[in-house]
Amino acid sequence: MVITSLQFLIFTAVSLLIYWKLPKRFQWMLLLADSLVFYFVNCRAYTFLYLIGAVGAVYAATCIFVRTRAEGAGEEERSQRARKVALVLALLFNLALLAILKYSNLGIHTVNTIAQLGGGGRPLLREVHFPAPLAISFYTLSLLSYLIDCYWGSAEPERNPLKVLLFTMYFPLMVSGPISRYREIGGQLFEEHRFDYDRVASGLRRAGWGFAKKCVVADRLSYLNDQLFLFPDIYSGIWVLGAAVLYSVQLYFDFSGCMDIVLGISECFGIRLSENFKAPFFSVSIQEIWQRWHVALGSWLNDYLLYPLMKTKPMARLSERLRKKYGKRGRHLATYPALLVLWSAMGLWHGDSWKYILGEGWWFFFVIVCGQLLAPVFATWKKKLHIRETHPVWIAFQRCRTVLLFGIGMIFFRADSYPAALHMLGRLFVPTGIVSPLRILYYAAWEDFGGWPVLAAVVILFVLQMMADAKVYRRESAQTKVKALHPVLRWSLYLALIFTTIFLGAYGRSSFIYFGF
Amino acid sequence: MRKMILKVSLLSLFVLGVVGGINFIADPANLFGEALVREMTTHLLQGEIVQSPGDYDEGLLQKEMLTGQEPPETVIVGSSSILYVPWEYPSCYVAGVSGAFLRDYLAVIGILDASDRLPKRIVLGIDPWILKRDNGIGRHTSIAGYADYEIAQSEDYGPKPERAEGSQPHGSEASHRKPKRDGGRIAGESAQSRLDRVWELFSFAYFQSSIRFLQQNGLAECLKSPQERTRVMTEEEARRIPSLLPGGGHTALPHYDMAQNDGTALSAIDDKNLPGMGDEFRKVDERNRSLLEQELAYLKARGTEVEIYLPTLYPVLYEYVKGSEDYAGVTQTEALLRELGKTYGIPVHGSFDPERSGTQSGDFADWLHVDGDAAIREYQKLVE
Known part of the structure; x- marks a missing residue:
């Protein structure tokens, strides 16, 4: 059910009608039911097990956070260790699931390419095709943010596993995100809503x-x-x-x-x-466009x-x-190595191909080299050429330049x-x-x-x-x-x-x- | 909230009313043109040649034709690759539906079977992609019920189908949903088809075609009755204008320039979007193979002779497919069909391989269809 299809429009219209007629305390349950319908119509049923596994691991970890918090002051060190172990295990489980389902072929291609460079004829490893759950890249990040926020104490762990499931698979988010934070939408998903015509x-x-x-x-x-x-x-x-x-x-x-x-x-x-x-x-720079894009x-x-x-x-x-x-x-x-990791992760998130990492590398180059290392040189030039930062022509030039450089990076995508x-x-x-x-x-x-x-x-x-x-x-x-x-x-x-x-x-x-x- | 529901309902009714109304009136693919198909059938059954209306419900036409006449000795079943061939069997009917997938073949045979009209001989013109996993479906929904019927009829014959790992059952073929026969008609045969049509009535893509159709033909043409829209052709006219023959075939396709055919085939290769196969056909689907084998075994058991015809693939395409792992299913299909031929004593005519069948690019009318005479030549030439 593509979201631009008539089927989706009818599905949403019917859901909305029921949603606003339903007793308010059941509203979140309807959203969960809708999300399940949307998932099973769009994805193979057994991939739901992966999703349940991911949610289960995070839910289990947050339960440990709650239990260890309740323990006495003398147990502080042991509790801390238990919380950390739960966090790491849940993180690893989710990342491993994502890596296997989404990035196996990247590893296989890379190994094959290296082997063939070394003179090997036939590919060493065969490609694998795992059907992944719907929107796995989006919901994994949402789930991990919830897990980490609970660990840091900036979000309250949810006791009801069905509510965690709804947060993970709320159906409008299962298309292409946006990657959501529990502290932003958790409350909204489960609270009672009154019909607001203007909204x-x-x-x-x-x-x-x-x-x-x-x-x-x-x-x-x-x-x-x-x-x-x-x-x-x-x-x-x-x-x-x-x-x-x-x-x-x-x-x-x-x-x-x-x-x-x-x-x-x-x-x-x-x-x-x-x-x-x-x-x-x-945007007037590559750095800014990435603060405004996704x-x-x-x-x-x-x-x-x-x-x-x-x-x-x-x-x-x-x-x-x-x-x-x-x-x-x-x-x-000192921030540059960390930024390199960030841009590589951003590339990797987009897909199982080196082209995404190279594309992000193109932008990273402009952010670091042109945006930071060469900034003093450009400042001197601007001074010599009497360029005013706020002049509309200069701003227009910067915007055109940014779109062009951004577009060139998109060629890789x-x-x-x-x-x-x-x-x-x-x-x-x-x-x-x-x-x-x-x-x-x-x-x-x-x-x-x-x-x-x-x-x-x-x-x-x-x-x-x-x-x-x-x-x-x-x-x-x-x-x-x-x-x-x-x-x-x-x-x-x-x-x-x-x-x-x-x-x-x-x-x-x-x-x-x-x-x- | 009532205000909102009222506004949204009125807006939706207005928009869908405009879309549905225009789609119904213009109906460029004759989706709602059952009356037109019936009118065409009346003329065809009287031995007249009828101008092809372009798009129409080919499944429905075959149903009307096959149930409206005494069964001929030989029925040729397949896709458009059999429609332009001047078959030389003395009593023969060509039951081809364009772009046929496996269940369309079974549906056409099911129409014959359900009305106890299985002929003496069935020739199956099998395209190279018919055993691809995605092609187990049927494209001609108005006869889909007959495919269910035929699958149910044949399920006790041949080897039991094995469900490939992770595969979904195809359509409604499970035996517990065995369709009931009622005087040659299949109960509930067109429920899905009708639903699809209603859905299509509100399709935006169809709306765009409808508007174009209205622009080209005018409103008056669209409002004509089926009798006025059905044009009977003389043989002379039928040579120039695409027409349907009373024997089920179509008049010969126009010959395209060879360079143009090469260009179209190369472009499909560049796009990695080959006809019937899309971007890959790595292996034969076990489920589809079993369905086909069951049907062959069933037909043999019912005393119907079966012959298989493999229409040649365009040389540029075959050259590419032969060397690509992504399309290994094509050569696997041919090998498998030859093996089935040996097992069940079925003659296999022709070959997907143009070199083997002795067909060259110049023998093709367009990049998908061998010219009629060349097809007969290759049909007669290679029999295994």
């Missing part, structure tokens, strides 16, 4: 907008991108840059469209999820990987040593493999004309793309999204603008959006791109 209307508006972004912009652009990425030998030179930017736009509309649908539907149930995008195309993943890695890593004894020692030698800059230097990505990047330096590839693109993909009406719709929706993002950038809400419109105009807009989506959207094209990560 439901706002959720529906948002979900509708998400459908349009996904079906009209992302899925239609995918026809052009498929062609551009399939034949880099034809679309060389500036076309590579075009493909990079176009794919970033596709990915943004795909993922943020999905988030709009997920957050919108969740809002209809009275549950507010955290935002995953904060106007990323308005916010939930970035903040999760910061909180549960980077900061704990920085607090480890070896890192603290390294930091101290570098500070003594290079002063204040030395402290910064879109290409079939890292050699294909490197080949495509190599084609960047082979000059090609505009007219001939444009003609080929026209014949190969224009009809599938949908022609001029679709192009017009894509441009209009893109501009509208950028206007909404500009508001987000200024911490305002685009929804209030829409709500303030005259009802006739507002309803005309709704109908125009619905029929544009139905008539110009691409259906049955693909699932959400992040669904595969």
Whole structure:
């Protein structure tokens, strides 16, 4: 049941009707039932055992946290040790499950490649195909954050295992996240909700907008991108840059469209999820764009990987040593190995291929080398060239540069493999004309793309999204603008959006791109 | 809350009403065109040639044709690869449905079986991908009930199917759901099909096709009665315009340029999206193999002669498939069918391998179909 399908809409509508009619104390149970239905319709039944195993391990660990906390003061050291063992075991169990189900083939490919480099003919190991539970990458991180928060004492362990199960598999989150924290949504999931007309209307508006972004912009652009990425030998030179930017736009509309649908539907149930995008195309640096793109993943890695890593004894020692030698800059230097681990983990999270790690490496290079190491040099240049940081032209230049560099990194994500990505990047330096590839693109993909009406719709929706993002950038809400419109105009807009989506959207094209990560 | 329900209901009714209404009126694939199919059948059964309406319910047409006439001596069952072949059997009917998967084959035979019309001989034109795991389903939902019936009929014959590890049962083939026969009609045969059609009535993708169809043909054309829409062709006209013949076949396909066929095949290889196989067909599915073997054993036991025809794969495609582990299922399928042929005494004609069957790129009308005369040549040439 794809979430852009009519089946999903009917499923959600029926759920909402029951949800708001049901005695409030049963609301969370209905959400759990819905989530189970959604899971079993979308995934093989036996993979549910993996999910239950993951939840069971975390639940058991949190029970130990609760029990050891209740023990007397004299038992402090033993309790602490028991808590740590429970934490490590639950962590290892979940990470091992994720590694086996998602990353086995990465290890196998790597071993085979190394063996073949050493002169071996046939592959040493055979590929394995484990059907993984739905959204395993997303829910594993959510579960681990809950486990660690309970260990740290920043979240209260949940006594009811069914509630932990609901937190893990709340159905809007089972598509592509966002990775949620228990302390943010735990309370909302289980508390009683009263029907709020404005909230439901706002959720529906948002979900509708998400459908349009996904079906009209992302899925239609995918026809052009498929062609551009399939034949880099034809679309060389500036076309590579075009493909990079176009794919970033596709990915943004795909993922943020999905988030709009997920957050919108969740809002209809009275549950507010955290935002995953904060106007990323308005960023002026690679570092900033990653603070605005897939916010939930970035903040999760910061909180549960980077900061704990920085607090480890070896890192603290390294930091101290570098500070003594290079002063204040030395402290910064000490963060680089930890940042490298963070960016590698971010790449690895996206999939079982080295191409993701290389893609993240590209951005890491710009964050560290250009953003930090060369920052004093750039500052001197700016001073010499009399560039004002706040000048609109300079800001526009920075934004365009950021989108371009971001897009080039995305080539690694879109290409079939890292050699294909490197080949495509190599084609960047082979000059090609505009007219001939444009003609080929026209014949190969224009009809599938949908022609001029679709192009017009894509441009209009893109501009509208950028206007909404500009508001987000200024911490305002685009929804209030829409709500303030005259009802006739507002309803005309709704109908125009619905029929544009139905008539110009691409259906049955693909699932959400992040669904595969 | 009532206000919200009212608003959302009205909006949904309006939108779905527009979508459903336009889909029903335009109906570019004749999904709701049962009357049109019945009108076509009437003409075909009278020995007339009828212009192909493009998309239509091919399963329903076969059901009407097979139950509306005395069974011929030979029935050819398969996909579009058998439709353009000028078969040389003296009394023969070609029961092909485009893109047929395993259950479609079984459904067509089931139509004959359910009405006690099993012919003297059945020729199965088997495509290379028929035993792929995903292809155990049926594509022609209006005759799906007959596949269940035929599976139930044949379950006591041949070896017992083994469920491959992790595999799901295919459709509703379990014996406890054995369909009941009622005068040649299968009870409940079209419930799923009707549901699918109702679903399609509100499909947005179908809505887009409907709008295009309306733009091309105008509203007046869409509002014509089935009698007005069915066009009987002369033999001369049928040579130029795609038409359905009374013997079940279709008029010959137009010949495409060889370079164009090569280009299309290479593009499918580049996309790793081969016809009927998608991105992989690594091995023969055990369940599908068992279903096919059961059916062969059952037909033999019922006294029906069976022959197998393997339509040749386009040379560029076969060359790629032969060297790829991802499509090893194709050569496995041929080997297996030859083995089944030996076990049950079934002649196997042709080969997926163009070299073996002596077929060249120039013998293909398009990249999927061998030209009719070349198909007859390869059918007669290689018999094992």
